[in-house]
Amino acid sequence: MKVFRWLWAAATLAVLANGFRVAMYVVPADRDQGDLSRILYYHVPSWCGMAIFFALNLICSIVYLALRNRNKVIALKADALALTSAEMGVVYCLIGMTTGSIWGRAAWGIWWTWDARLTTTLVLWLIYVAYLLLRRFTSGAEMRTLAAVLAIFGYADVPIVYMSTRWWRTQHPSPVFFGGPNSGLDPSMLPALFWNMAGWIMWGILIVSLRYSAEIRAQRAQEKAAVAALEVA
Amino acid sequence: MKRPYFWVHLAKDLRIEWRSRDAINSMLFFALLVVVIFSLAFDPTRSFARQISAPVLCVAILFAAVSALNQTWARELRHNVLDAHRMSPSPAGALFLGKVLANFLFVSVIELILAPLFVIFYNLHALGNVWLLLLAVPLGTWSILINGTFFAALSIRSRNRELLLPLILFPIFMPALLAMVLAIAAILSGESDPSLWIKVLLSYDVIFTTISLLLFDTILYAED
Numbered sequence: 001m002k003v004f005r006w007l008w009a010a011a012t013l014a015v016l017a018n019g020f021r022v023a024m025y026v027v028p029a030d031r032d033q034g035d036l037s038r039i040l041y042y043h044v045p046s047w048c049g050m051a052i053f054f055a056l057n058l059i060c061s062i063v064y065l066a067l068r069n070r071n072k073v074i075a076l077k078a079d080a081l082a083l084t085s086a087e088m089g090v091v092y093c094l095i096g097m098t099t100g101s102i103w104g105r106a107a108w109g110i111w112w113t114w115d116a117r118l119t120t121t122l123v124l125w126l127i128y129v130a131y132l133l134l135r136r137f138t139s140g141a142e143m144r145t146l147a148a149v150l151a152i153f154g155y156a157d158v159p160i161v162y163m164s165t166r167w168w169r170t171q172h173p174s175p176v177f178f179g180g181p182n183s184g185l186d187p188s189m190l191p192a193l194f195w196n197m198a199g200w201i202m203w204g205i206l207i208v209s210l211r212y213s214a215e216i217r218a219q220r221a222q223e224k225a226a227v228a229a230l231e232v233a
Numbered sequence: 234m235k236r237p238y239f240w241v242h243l244a245k246d247l248r249i250e251w252r253s254r255d256a257i258n259s260m261l262f263f264a265l266l267v268v269v270i271f272s273l274a275f276d277p278t279r280s281f282a283r284q285i286s287a288p289v290l291c292v293a294i295l296f297a298a299v300s301a302l303n304q305t306w307a308r309e310l311r312h313n314v315l316d317a318h319r320m321s322p323s324p325a326g327a328l329f330l331g332k333v334l335a336n337f338l339f340v341s342v343i344e345l346i347l348a349p350l351f352v353i354f355y356n357l358h359a360l361g362n363v364w365l366l367l368l369a370v371p372l373g374t375w376s377i378l379i380n381g382t383f384f385a386a387l388s389i390r391s392r393n394r395e396l397l398l399p400l401i402l403f404p405i406f407m408p409a410l411l412a413m414v415l416a417i418a419a420i421l422s423g424e425s426d427p428s429l430w431i432k433v434l435l436s437y438d439v440i441f442t443t444i445s446l447l448l449f450d451t452i453l454y455a456e457d
Contacts, residue, residue, distance in 0.1 A: 065451060126404040133400055137391040142455040146387050149448050150401060153380075156444055157405050164408040164433050168415065 005209060012202040019195035027192040036106050041192045043099040045200040050092035053204060054128070056085040058155045061148035068145065079144045080215040082151065083135060084208045086128050092204065093125045116166040123161045127154040238323040242331025249308070250339065256301040260343050264297035268347070272354060286355045287417035291373065291410060293347070298340050298377050299402065302385040303395050305336060310389065319453060329382065329449040336378045337371075344370060360423030369420060369427060372434040373413030379438065380405055383445045386452050409437045 023041040030037030060082035067075040100118070101111045112118065131154055135147050236244075250256055271289045309315045318328055351357060359366070381402050388397035416430035 123404060123407050126407075130401045130404050134388075134391070134397065137388075137393060137397050139392075142390055145451060145455040146390070149387065149451055150384075152448065153405055153441075153444060156440060157408065160408045160433070160437055160440065164411050167429060167433070168411055 009206055012199060012206050015195065015202055016199035019192070019199040022195050023192035027189045033107065036103065039099050039103050041196040043096060043103065044193060045197040046092045046096035046099065048197055049201055049204045050089050050096060052201065053085040053089035053092065054155070057082050057089060057151055060085065061151035064144060064148045076219055077216070080212055080219060082148065083215055084211040086131055087211060088204050088208050090125060090128050090132065093121060097121055097125070116162070116169045119165040120162045124158060127157060238327035239330040239334070242328050243334050246331060246335035247338070250335070256304060256339050257342055260297040260301045260339065261346060263300050264293045264343055264347055267293040267296050268354065282355045283357065283421060284418065286351060286357055287421055288414050290351060290417065291414050294340065294344060294374065295377055295410065297343060298381055299399050301339065302336065302381045303398055305332060305382065306385050306389045325450045325453045326446045329445065333378050333382045336382055337375060340374050340378060341371065344374065357421065359421050361420040361427070363420065365420050365427055365431070366417065369413065369416040369431055369434065372431065372438055373409065375438050376409035376413070376434060376441070377406060379442050379445055383449065390455070409434060412437065
């Protein structure tokens with residue numbers, strides 16, 4: 001397992017390095033935006049990573065709720081994965097917002113606008129930070145159940161947030177930005193996107209696997225401490 | 234004839250509130266304070282009073298509701314009443330529904346008292362269809378209370394439950410807040426059609442009422 005993880009880490013680094021090379025030196029600059037468009041190759045993969053890991057969080061939460069009284073071992077594993085994928089999703093969300101903000105400053109002259117997509121991601125980020133806070137403020141088996149329930153609420157909220165912010169902004173179109181910066185990407189730029197997408201998602205899997213094994217160890221230590229406390233009493 | 238379970242829970246909560254009037258008094262004063270504080274901060278005498286009145290009303294109701302929601306389950310913790318609820322034959326959903334309805338009635342009372350004050354403070358006269366407020370405000374209130382009551386039950390077991398409730402309620406509530414503010418603002422200004430936002434509120438309410446009723450069992454018996 002350890003060897004596999006080292007190999008995976010090496011492969012991730014290699015893919016990321018190649019992704020950087022392709023994105024910065026190989027693909028042509030955008031006709032309108034010039035070199036500024038290259039941040040797209042880091043911006044878009046982070047959204048894909050976020051979508052993957054938040055969906056994983058929902059799936060693991062449902063698995064935990066379904067199995068918590070029947071198969072405790074698998075349920076605990078699902079819970080550890082739910083926690084780590086939520087953390088990873090929050091990190092991707094932050095990277096996405098930061099890269100987007102840097103791009104926005106250069107392209108529109110402002111760091112932030114209350115556009116539908118930006119607002120949605122901000123609310124999404126807040127929801128999952130609240131999820132992580134809940135996990136911190138409660139403890140034990142009930143914390144896992146409560147967190148899993150909150151994960152379902154959070155995920156159900158996402159489409160409503162998106163639709164409502166879209167209608168909100170469609171009624172008052174924002175002057176700086178309408179449509180998307182990447183509506184139709186030139187095929188010559190696709191390799192950079194694919195390499196970075198692969199690299200960053202591999203990176204996410206690597207971090208999640210590290211956090212996951214740490215979390216499993218923490219669970220075991222907790223169990224051991226609980227058993228020891230019972231034996232003393 | 235046997236009364237439905239949620240009705241028994243509702244009657245009990247109303248009776249407790251009638252005897253103490255804790256929730257209504259504290260919520261009313263708190264909401265009033267929020268309104269005054271926002272008014273001082275924003276200077277309501279200027280021309281945009283009409284624009285800020287809807288957000289101030291919604292935020293005041295939200296804060297007041299959170300202050301009361303923190304107490305709504307803490308009351309059940311005394312003398313282990315919550316454990317008694319767990320053992321009773323009544324389904325968990327009925328307990329939840331009774332609580333939400335009771336809180337809904339309390340907050341509605343607050344709104345009825347607050348509304349005339351608002352008209353006086355902000356010198357308001359609605360330019361749109363005023364009767365639609367009777368649809369938009371209760372729907373918005375329900376959206377606060379359905380999630381608020383659920384998350385209050387969820388955070389009751391945490392170390393700092395008074396702090397946790399707003400932390401998890403506010404992010405989830407944001408789309409409903411947006412819809413509520415825009416619907417009320419559209420009705421007050423008469424400039425745009427509020428029906429879209431009333432529909433958003435309605436769908437938010439339907440979705441989260443369903444999820445809450447389905448998952449309340451899990452929350453109530455989370456310790457098992």
